[in-house]
Amino acid sequence: MNEQQRKEANQIKQENPTDVKSDLDSNLDRLKNMESDELIGKYFQSTYEPPNLKKAKKRRREDVEIHYDFSIPAEMQRIGEGKKFLIRTYGCQMNEHDTEVMAGLLTEMGYETTDNTDEADVILLNTCAIRENAENKVFGEIGHLKPLKLEKPDLIIGVCGCMSQEESVVNKILKKHPFIDMIFGTHNIHRLPSLLKEAMFSKEMVLEVWSKEGDIIENLPKVRKGKIKGWVNIMYGCDKFCTYCIVPYTRGKERSRLPEDIIQEVRHLAAQGYQEVTLLGQNVNAYGKDLEFEYGLGQLMDEIRKIDIPRVRFTTSHPRDFDDHLVEVLAKGGNLLDHIHLPVQSGSSEVLRVMARRYTRESYLELVGKIRAGMPNATLTTDIIVGFPNETDEQFEETMTLVREVGFDGAYTFIYSPREGTPAAKWEDNIPMEVKKERLQRLNALVNEQAKQAMQKYEGEIVKVLVEGESKKNPDVLSGYTERNKLVNFKAPKSTIGKIVNVRITEARTWSLNGELVEEVAEVL
Template sequence: MNEEQRLASQQVKQPQQEKDYSKYFEKVFTAPSLKDAKKRGKEEVKYHKDFDIEEKFLHMGEGRKFYIRTYGCQMNEHDTEVMAGIFMQLGYTSTEQIEEADVVLLNTCAIREGAENKVFGELGFLLKYKRQNPEMLIGVCGCMSQEESVVNRILKQYQHVDMVFGTHNIHRLPHILNEAYMSKEMVVEVWSKEGDVIENLPKKRLGSIKAWVNIMYGCDKFCTYCIVPYTRGKERSRRPEEIIQEVRELAAQGYKEIMLLGQNVNAYGKDFEDITYRLGDLMDAIRTIDIPRVRFTTSHPRDFDDHLIEILAKGGNLVEHIHLPVQSGSNEILKIMARKYTREHFLQLVEKIKTAIPNVALTTDIIVGYPNETEEQFQETLDLYREVGFEMAFTYIYSPREGTPAAKMTDNVPDEVKKERLHRLNHVVAEYSAKALKELEGQIVEVLVEGSSKRRDDVLAGYTRKNRLVNFKADPKYIGHRVLVKVTEAKSHSLLGEFVGKVKEEVELIK
């Protein structure tokens, strides 16, 4: 018996381990299918206006507590807010202590191998809590649960897990919980279809200053390295009137900033058949709502049209910060990635944006060590970074995801070369980030105060419109408000400043 088999035998009830899982799926589960997830057919996307919890489930959680651990992107964070809202409508209360929880959910990310390994490690760790409290329900949801290989691994090695459900099944949480309480088998409900749009889902917002607003779901780009089109389904947009109403409600509740979310946010509206309405139209409508800051993420260069640039140039509550993932500066690598744009197209787009919004801050994502990437191709990425002058970047070593085309490519770039390239890229990123921060010394910037700094309770911290962290001393009464701060010193990743005063519109609110 090898080490993997030994660990599996400790965690799996032996009679279950020998089952024919394909047959088991048909009887008990709705299991994920990579083949089905790859389809982009003409299946109609259903639009549900009114989510409601059945009366028989309303008291399910009385006397019970839930705990959710979230991995990955803002979309996952927002999904956690929705699930927390559903739990609370069911009568559960939240807890930050796993040992107190009656239900533990891991809301997972599939974008990189490291994120998945963390989840499997956590599942092994949770076994001791399950032994201490056999009535505890343990669940896996999010993008990992949409992967066929992941569900198979959980079935074979982690049978202390009680439920697995997918990104399209969040609104089904009351039913899934009910089934898990009643069933002696693991409950798996993962739809591999193209997804519906469910409105009026309850939410337990994670804060009272900033809020996330989903405007669309899914992705149709099928970049060769990315698993998201398979885990999140096809692109489908919420109706503009629903989004605008949600933003108005958040403004009325006193939120100061919203982030519009989508896997490919600037493809918003492409799927509408009855109206012509894109992200630029939505941003123009939200621009008139009394909420101080509006952002969006994540955008794709292919869908960043001239109308959107024109609207963003109007400013106001539309901040002058754009996150624009380029991934590589090499045309050859971009082609292999199936990004469907060239280096030249990207630079032309950047020029358009900078012409319309001269003070814009651009940030990006970059992958190094893509299969067969040469030193010359990597140098093209460094050159592009310098030419654009990005103020910050999220940088990654390529991580193969099972089921994607890139996972089948021959990778002849040694690990030590990948790490060395990442180090060199990060050096350039740090250089340009430091330069951007240094240029702010002596300037007065608007800061949305989010709370005390991580290191000192007597220092407040907040972010500028360009998403730069600023630390300064001031009265805690300014938390949740916009203030003016004079930048006195640029640090490696943040700014130090002196409090100047209140932003004019905030004066009455602070009193």
């Protein structure tokens, strides 16, 4: 950025709070009419290569490195003392885990967390790009933050996460929301201290979104929520490129952490008293395929089951990569739980082909059969999209019959909506909304019926519940989850929070269970 451009940029972001509103408003119309490259040249600092979805599919893993030497720059280590941060998280467990890392970085810099936007000195929106509704929520929040920025010009507002990896989103922020201070992506979270430094001292928009693969940074600090359940990333990215999905473009190609690093992290959580860990990956079953030696999720789970931690889960599975060895390992039980989330998306082989899911209805049902044979009590949940382009009534009926045949305990169901940048977004979205809604209604009725039937089987049974805290609806009631991921509400002393207790189920509802604590009787010798 040359001196003239710097002067123009500073005209938009004055340090004088009385001039901020007039500067922003007077420049808004001009910003809307500018081309993206003009915005890039004039209104932010940093070398910028826009997120490029075409390049994303061609990216390679060869350049990925593993680092164990991360440290916060000396000048930023105490910069946050006396200040507070707030992170709003949208989307999946991976985003939740990214938030834990960013919270760790900010805490190391001296910041304290807050839930009050008025108290915050740094606000980060950790975004999701999966569905249009998630994007709309973020832009709505950005709009709500503008008055606060006008009142507090020194407030740093950042947009990060998957949305930041989309070129259209970045350009929209540049044109319509120039008061945003930072935009960064999913591959460079470890750069947060340096990006924050630029935003604080340059008074210009800082934009750093990488179209290269992200390296694996092993020693990043984390601030986890509570001491009961922990997320553990085992890999990053996805190589599947389903035609409706933006994730491979925003999260990059698959990169697996080394087994020893994962095992060490799980052991550390066990030593701290955590009761449950969930192994995370966009396509967790593909773990190890990019390693230079033969090692997969089955081998990793076989090692982790030997660690003294009560519960181990993993998500999210892709049916294509769910191999026989993993089924064999999970069948050993112990701390490996037999609740499996197995997204099917459609019950039609033809729709699955167009979705580029790389399996058929028949192969999915074959996999379900193997899982049920190895783990007779396993519970399965799934994801389903209705109204995909050109989905016929007959193809939707195939989804209904598959749901009946498998007998899912639950399902996340969605109406198809195109995501800009994906192949499917270029196709005609030719299923009328009223048809989509009618199909979704029928599907949900079936899913709810099956879920209720599955819950009713628990009445009178004693189940093990990991107590997570107070119920959202009643502070006098505690809640937690069974080994098969069923929500249970019951009355018990607060001292049971964080423990695994026995609960007798007294009432089954569609999506939760009510019960009573079973007091343990001490054995008399």
